[in-house]
Amino acid sequence: MLDGKGLNDDGEEADIKSIARKVKLFRDEIMADKKQSQKKSYEKMIKQIDKYWDKLFADPITVKTSNDEILIQPQRTNNILERFFRELKRRNRKRSGTISLNKRLKSMLADTFNMYNIVL
16 A cells, blocks of 8 residues: 555565465564554454465466466455446446435446446
């Protein structure tokens, strides 16, 4: 978040092993600090990291294309979908001047999201 992009940050090209090392270092630093390691929020975070460690840092998937093989690193969050809904909400608020999208989303056709992909 240092770059100011926050939730809209695409991240950077980085080796999953180096990311795993940095997360492990971060985890170890928190666990070494008695004051921080006893905070509920840190306890929960460490518990999640430990529980899902193997899934968080799984190897990329090899996909064969007509030309060659490419490696795809699976996305670990639903950030793409979250960005889509934030953008949809922002556009609706600008157009309508209202904050709530509840009624509009419920009345949309099921294929609206597919159309959004075509337009982009």
